[in-house]
Amino acid sequence: xxxxxxxxxxxxxxxxxxxxxxxxxxxxxxxxxxxxxxxxxxxxxxxxxxxxxxxxxxxxxxxxxxxxxxxxxxxxxxxxxxxxxxxxxxxxxxxxxxxxxxxxxxxxxxxxxxxxxxxxxxxxxxxxxxxxxxxxxxxxxxxxxxxxxxxxxxxxxxxxxxxxxxxxxxxxxxxxxxxxxxxxxxxxxxxxxxxxxxxxxxxxxxxxxxxxxxxxxxxxxxxxxxxxxxxxxxxxxxxxxxxxxxxxxxxxxxxxxxxxxxxxxxxxxxxxxxxxxxxxxxxxxxxxxxxxxxxxxxxxxxx
Numbered sequence: 001x002x003x004x005x006x007x008x009x010x011x012x013x014x015x016x017x018x019x020x021x022x023x024x025x026x027x028x029x030x031x032x033x034x035x036x037x038x039x040x041x042x043x044x045x046x047x048x049x050x051x052x053x054x055x056x057x058x059x060x061x062x063x064x065x066x067x068x069x070x071x072x073x074x075x076x077x078x079x080x081x082x083x084x085x086x087x088x089x090x091x092x093x094x095x096x097x098x099x100x101x102x103x104x105x106x107x108x109x110x111x112x113x114x115x116x117x118x119x120x121x122x123x124x125x126x127x128x129x130x131x132x133x134x135x136x137x138x139x140x141x142x143x144x145x146x147x148x149x150x151x152x153x154x155x156x157x158x159x160x161x162x163x164x165x166x167x168x169x170x171x172x173x174x175x176x177x178x179x180x181x182x183x184x185x186x187x188x189x190x191x192x193x194x195x196x197x198x199x200x201x202x203x204x205x206x207x208x209x210x211x212x213x214x215x216x217x218x219x220x221x222x223x224x225x226x227x228x229x230x231x232x233x234x235x236x237x238x239x240x241x242x243x244x245x246x247x248x249x250x251x252x253x254x255x256x257x258x259x260x261x262x263x264x265x266x267x268x269x270x271x272x273x274x275x276x277x278x279x280x281x282x283x284x285x286x287x288x289x290x291x292x293x294x295x296x297x298x299x300x301x302x303x
Contacts, residue, residue, distance in 0.1 A: 002036045004118055005096040007089050009062070009082040010104035011043030015051075016294035017267060018104035020284030022055050028111035031056055035118075038093045042081035060092050070200045075209070083213040084199065086176065087191040090183050098122055103177035105267040106235070107284040109252055113234050113263025120228055121180030128187060128227045129180040132172040133240065135232030137254045140240030155208055155215045159198055164219065174221060176214045177266055178235040190220050236262045238277060239269040245281045252282060274298055 006025065010018045022037065031037040038058040041049065052059050064084045070076055082104075085092060089099050098121045100114070108114050121129045134141065153169035160168075181187060198212035221227040233254075236243060242255035243262055253259045265284075267277050278287055278300050290300070 002031070002034055002096060003122075004035045004098045004100060005089075005093050006030065006035060006037045006100050006102060007040060007093055008038075008102045008104045008106075009040035009042055009085055011041075011079055011082070012045050012048055013079075013297060014104045014270075015044055015048045016290055016298050017270060017283075019051065019294070020107045020289060021102060021104060022052075022057055023289055024107040024109070024284050025114075026055065028108060028114070030114075036093075036096070040082070040085045040089075040092060042085070043078055058093075062092065068196060068199070070196075073202065074200050075202055075206075076199060080199065080210060083210055084195060086213065087188055087195060090188055096183060098125075098180055098182055100180045101176075101178065103266065105270050106178060106264060107267075108264050110261060110263035116230060116234060117178070117180040120230075121182060124228060125182035125184060126226060128185065128221055129230065130174045130176075130221070130227050131178060131230045131232065131235035133175050133237055134172040135236075135241060137242050137256050138232070138237065138240045139242055140237075152215075154205070155211050156219070158201075158203055158208055159194070159212055159215060160219060168219060168222060171218070171222060173214065174218050174227065174229070175235050175237065175266070176217050177268070178264065179217075185226075187217070187220055187224070187226065191217055194220070233260065233263045235264050235266050238265065238267045238282065239273050243282060245286070270298075274300060 008018060008021060025037060036058060037056065038060055039052055041059050041061045049059050062081055062085045064081045067088055068084060086101060089101060100117050117129045149169060153165050156165035156168050194216035195213060198216060199209060203209055243252050244255045246253045246259060252262045252265055254262060265282060277283055
């Protein structure tokens, strides 16, 4: 059994982006003798699964109803499975020492940045390795509004009450899109009941339900002081930052001097930003790997 499991989850709507993740990992030699690569399938097609078989990707099907019991009126959308599976990753993909969860809308440009998650996660098994949504190049930080902060406070308030909300809402968000966690971490078991409670409720603002998955992990990691933060280039948030393709190198870099190379590109909020990501060639391989059907699924119409 391999020591490290790379794990991602998606349905057929996100599978074209997940292909970019898999191909980018292959560029850097993953999976290899020490690593496995697994898709947690929450609604992919037979063709998607066949593609995985051709590219050395294991597939584990996931139906949240096999693991959670929610009230009949809980309003669980099918794609929430990609969130609900996360605390269960060691059960779904057993037998590994370290689990690296990677969102399907991520691709890896520089091997060393993902290797940091692996090396640090194995060296410090009592810590979760994760990247804050914070950087000098994040335009979202310079334009942060009171309403944005209040939305985060409201999320904590929904889950934990006023005292915790008032303390935690000003802390940088830790991105659940990419993290490394040891199989023996107590966070896995603590995270699961948090999602049982949060997704079993309905909130006045529907988006607060899926957001509760990330806030729950943030609360647990901050409360236990059990995480190691990495730099933004280890999980660069596309919707909040400023990145572009450098003409000379063809690499994705931060758009401000000194134009640092970004190691891991996260195409966040892809439903809204896909046209921009495509226009500025920010997808893996500048999007050239996409088939006509992939482009249709992603809503890409321009050449």
